[in-house]
Amino acid sequence: xxxxxxxxxxxxxxxxxxxxxxxxxxxxxxxxxxxxxxxxxxxxxxxxxxxxxxxxxxxxxxxxxxxxxxxxxxxxxxxxxxxxxxxxxxxxxxxxxxxxxxxxxxxxxxxxxxxxxxxxxxxxxxxxxxxxxxxxxxxxxxxxxxxxxxxxxxxxxxxxxxxxxxxxxxxxxxxxxxxxxxxxxxxxxxxxxxxxxxxxxxxxxxxxxxxxxxxxxxxxxxxxxxxxxxxxxxxxxxxxxxxxxxxxxxxxxxxxxxxxxxxxxxxxxxxxxxxxxxxxxxxxxxxxxxxxxxxxxxxx
Amino acid sequence: xxxxxxxxxxxxxxxxxxxxxxxxxxxxxxxxxxxxxxxxxxxxxxxxxxxxxxxxxxxxxxxxxxxxxxxxxxxxxxxxxxxxxxxxxxxxxxxxxxxxxxxxxxxxxxxxxxxxxxxxxxxxxxxxxxxxxxxxxxxxxxxxxxxxxxxxxxxxxxxxxxxxxxxxxxxxxxxxxxxxxxxxxxxxxxxxxxxxxxxxxxxxxxxxxxxxxxxxxxxxxxxxxxxxxxxxxxx
Numbered sequence: 001x002x003x004x005x006x007x008x009x010x011x012x013x014x015x016x017x018x019x020x021x022x023x024x025x026x027x028x029x030x031x032x033x034x035x036x037x038x039x040x041x042x043x044x045x046x047x048x049x050x051x052x053x054x055x056x057x058x059x060x061x062x063x064x065x066x067x068x069x070x071x072x073x074x075x076x077x078x079x080x081x082x083x084x085x086x087x088x089x090x091x092x093x094x095x096x097x098x099x100x101x102x103x104x105x106x107x108x109x110x111x112x113x114x115x116x117x118x119x120x121x122x123x124x125x126x127x128x129x130x131x132x133x134x135x136x137x138x139x140x141x142x143x144x145x146x147x148x149x150x151x152x153x154x155x156x157x158x159x160x161x162x163x164x165x166x167x168x169x170x171x172x173x174x175x176x177x178x179x180x181x182x183x184x185x186x187x188x189x190x191x192x193x194x195x196x197x198x199x200x201x202x203x204x205x206x207x208x209x210x211x212x213x214x215x216x217x218x219x220x221x222x223x224x225x226x227x228x229x230x231x232x233x234x235x236x237x238x239x240x241x242x243x244x245x246x247x248x249x250x251x252x253x254x255x256x257x258x259x260x261x262x263x264x265x266x267x268x269x270x271x272x273x274x275x276x277x278x279x280x281x282x283x284x285x286x287x288x289x290x291x292x293x294x295x296x297x298x299x300x
Numbered sequence: 301x302x303x304x305x306x307x308x309x310x311x312x313x314x315x316x317x318x319x320x321x322x323x324x325x326x327x328x329x330x331x332x333x334x335x336x337x338x339x340x341x342x343x344x345x346x347x348x349x350x351x352x353x354x355x356x357x358x359x360x361x362x363x364x365x366x367x368x369x370x371x372x373x374x375x376x377x378x379x380x381x382x383x384x385x386x387x388x389x390x391x392x393x394x395x396x397x398x399x400x401x402x403x404x405x406x407x408x409x410x411x412x413x414x415x416x417x418x419x420x421x422x423x424x425x426x427x428x429x430x431x432x433x434x435x436x437x438x439x440x441x442x443x444x445x446x447x448x449x450x451x452x453x454x455x456x457x458x459x460x461x462x463x464x465x466x467x468x469x470x471x472x473x474x475x476x477x478x479x480x481x482x483x484x485x486x487x488x489x490x491x492x493x494x495x496x497x498x499x500x501x502x503x504x505x506x507x508x509x510x511x512x513x514x515x516x517x518x519x520x521x522x523x524x525x526x527x528x529x530x531x532x533x534x535x
Binding site for chain 2: 187
């Protein structure tokens with residue numbers, strides 16, 4: 001196997017891993033703080049992609065305006081889901097199963113709403129020409145400008161979010177609420193603020209992840225958030241639930257793993273690509289159920 | 301300062317407190333003692349806004365506080381070190397104290413409070429970068445108290461600070477509680493260890509099955525024959 005091919009696949013994997021890493025943070029933050037799996041997170045991602053697609057394709061907005069639109073749309077839908085689904089649900093009947101089903105309902109409802117409006121066909125995601133460029137290095141390595149952009153933007157965001165969680169006052173409060181909401185209340189933390197902040201940060205990152213996905217794969221469609229959403233969720237589990245850097249690193253592990261898994265198997269095997277993630281999840285949960293990194297919740 | 305008047309409260313349909321009367325004056329250390337399940341912690345939860353009261357009145361500095369949500373109670377100058385310590389195990393010792401000063405406005409006050417807590421509990425300074433989870437029970441209790449006094453409360457609620465600790469450690473913690481009280485904070489101390497609680501407090505309430513059975517000066521209660529027989533094991 002030649003080195004060049006490996007490096008090429010490595011770059012693909014890092015680009016795909018970036019998309020998963022940003023997505024995984026939303027799952028892990030919301031699970032850490034509310035104790036619920038937000039299955040609609042994949043739809044928050046999808047709606048972000050659609051916002052960007054609609055803005056750029058139909059109103060002639062620039063790529064960057066589209067990106068802002070994606071972030072705005074994702075945050076808006078994230079907050080709406082919190083307000084209309086989780087908040088009433090947790091208030092009335094805070095049982096795990098109820099919230100779990102509500103979460104599934106929100107996910108299915110949104111996905112099918114978009115199928116009704118837009119049909120389930122794939123639509124071309126508008127990528128500006130300057131992002132379609134390819135840099136060829138002296139050694140013969142092909143670098144897509146968009147991959148480099150995705151990687152750079154993601155790494156910056158990951159550093160910012162990690163520092164925010166680690167050192168800011170409210171970031172510390174988020175970790176405190178994840179561990180013990182009652183004690184956090186007693187020192188004056190309004191858990192509502194923390195919950196909303198988790199939805200805002202998680203959804204905003206999902207919006208950026210969605211645009212990365214759009215330019216990377218060149219398509220949008222209503223069910224685009226489903227499979228990748230599951231991968232993001234698995235990354236959150238692998239990373240130790242509630243652990244933001246853990247989720248991001250696991251996103252890269254899955255992204256790289258999946259790409260390299262397919263890259264080094266015969267082409268006929270490419271259909272088993274999703275198998276890699278599930279096998280990895282199975283093995284890790286079998287050996288270390290709490291994930292690869294330290295969970296940020298109280299372990300009973 | 302704190303007045304609890306005829307408070308009825310409970311969980312769901314089960315009524316735990318059947319009309320409690322209690323007050324804490326400025327600068328006082330008041331003990332609330334009684335057996336397990338008497339409603340001591342429930343009383344604390346009514347003050348901190350964690351449990352809505354069904355009847356009666358909780359006032360602080362002449363102001364009704366029974367409708368104020370738990371996260372705003374600290375702003376009034378009331379802070380609680382909860383039963384079972386409840387430190388944030390996933391945060392470092394320093395971060396726990398930082399959370400204690402969550403609502404402090406002004407860097408100067410924050411620094412002063414932090415220095416005070418560290419001088420009161422030098423162990424916490426030594427272990428400031430360690431995860432709270434890795435501390436011993438006694439150290440966690442110190443941290444829970446330290447976290448509660450970070451906000452410079454005028455009323456400190458301590459729920460069972462001796463719970464599950466070795467006698468030597470309990471003595472150390474009680475010394476610190478006295479020091480905190482000398483700094484001017486009023487303290488409402490919930491305790492199962494009646495002897496200790498009566499020693500440190502000026503007044504005490506004895507609670508049984510959701511009612512105040514006895515109250516009075518601690519020095520007098522210590523000699524009360526019912527208390528001697530029931531709680532102090534004197535025959």
